[in-house]
Amino acid sequence: MAQNLFSRWAAAKVFKEIWVWGIGYNGFPHSLPYHICPADLKEMPAWHDPRNFRRFLLALKSTAMTANGTSGFTHVWILQDIHGVNTLTNREYFDGKNGMPESLRPLCAEFGIKSFLYFPVDAEMEPEWMRIVADVDVPVAYCEYGREEAVKALQVGVAGEPQGPRVKAISRIQIQPHGVNREIYRKVAEGAPDHKWAARAKMFGGKVAPEDFLMVCVAQNQKRKALWHTLELLRTIKALRPDLRPKMYIHANSENADENINLKTVANQMGLEGGKELFFGDAMLKRGYALVDEYNLNAIYNAADVLVSTSFGEGWGLPLTEAMAAGTAVAGPAHSSVAELLGDDRGILFNTAGHQVVVGDNSRLRPCTDILDAAQKLITARVLAPEEQGSLASFAARGEAWARSEYLDWDRIANEWLKLFGLASTETE
Numbered sequence: 001m002a003q004n005l006f007s008r009w010a011a012a013k014v015f016k017e018i019w020v021w022g023i024g025y026n027g028f029p030h031s032l033p034y035h036i037c038p039a040d041l042k043e044m045p046a047w048h049d050p051r052n053f054r055r056f057l058l059a060l061k062s063t064a065m066t067a068n069g070t071s072g073f074t075h076v077w078i079l080q081d082i083h084g085v086n087t088l089t090n091r092e093y094f095d096g097k098n099g100m101p102e103s104l105r106p107l108c109a110e111f112g113i114k115s116f117l118y119f120p121v122d123a124e125m126e127p128e129w130m131r132i133v134a135d136v137d138v139p140v141a142y143c144e145y146g147r148e149e150a151v152k153a154l155q156v157g158v159a160g161e162p163q164g165p166r167v168k169a170i171s172r173i174q175i176q177p178h179g180v181n182r183e184i185y186r187k188v189a190e191g192a193p194d195h196k197w198a199a200r201a202k203m204f205g206g207k208v209a210p211e212d213f214l215m216v217c218v219a220q221n222q223k224r225k226a227l228w229h230t231l232e233l234l235r236t237i238k239a240l241r242p243d244l245r246p247k248m249y250i251h252a253n254s255e256n257a258d259e260n261i262n263l264k265t266v267a268n269q270m271g272l273e274g275g276k277e278l279f280f281g282d283a284m285l286k287r288g289y290a291l292v293d294e295y296n297l298n299a300i301y302n303a304a305d306v307l308v309s310t311s312f313g314e315g316w317g318l319p320l321t322e323a324m325a326a327g328t329a330v331a332g333p334a335h336s337s338v339a340e341l342l343g344d345d346r347g348i349l350f351n352t353a354g355h356q357v358v359v360g361d362n363s364r365l366r367p368c369t370d371i372l373d374a375a376q377k378l379i380t381a382r383v384l385a386p387e388e389q390g391s392l393a394s395f396a397a398r399g400e401a402w403a404r405s406e407y408l409d410w411d412r413i414a415n416e417w418l419k420l421f422g423l424a425s426t427e428t429e
Contacts, residue, residue, distance in 0.1 A: 120315020
């Protein structure tokens, strides 16, 4: 996301310099056309810790305006989950005392800096998280779902302050989608080395045949992605229609030690046979594939009959739009942004059934995928003839047309951000 935008702005020279406070960056060399400052240091590993963010605020204060009046920073752009950055406006930490600077808004106002927040929303928001939304000049959501949830949270507790900052923030919320790299994510022509059947043979060593029903899930192995439900989906389809020869590839490492998740252990308990009907990213790594390599990822999308998700919630769901752009049918639960991305028959929407609270997930009540409904809808789409409405091919065609439309074009999105920044567009007349 950020790299796509920053690289375009740097190439167009709309900013004299771009400085990034790099979450997860520790100072390793890079060739990107902008500066990156490490936010995660050994002595301060928590990027969101007020003591760590203090360095960034102090940098704003010291470089925003020099003694001779030369301008420094002109725009501050924050890209992060709301719950992770709500302390940016917490006066308990940022009160100007003991060397701790003021919060974001007074610093930006003092030096004429415009502040922007680009935030994903994947579940119901807490009103207390809305401080940062009310504190920036321009809050921007990824999609309409995100805006709606932010508005609902902003409206809570505003009785008695009809003109307060939260109410005023509602009208300022904009929407800008996450783009998709359509040069990378595309349908591969028949006969090419990474065409559907060639990709299957290469990735799975001949263990996935053209007639097999191959479902692919691209997601991090973390609790919010609910990959054990994805395994349950494979088991259910296998029980209902074994003649379809259902198989699944999960593009993730099978074990997450930090969250104590071992998907191979779960699969064994479900009676799913690894290396035969179920494959994980671990095996891809052994076969020379890189989990994060975009071109290999496009081959994986092309190899699939359908990309599936059983996630508990998505702020955007990037694999969904990437797979669409690659000409692959997509399917996921009818909640959060997934319902919006897959709406208008662009994808197969599963019903939800019940809720779950995930440990370490800010006590969010998460809707669960109705596994039986999901299995039945995927089976139906699989058995219909390609020319029929509701087939995998029909969903793939509609999804591809939308993902490759101008709406998700990175050049258009970069220019729309410049308009929000109050700068000239890079588009030629």
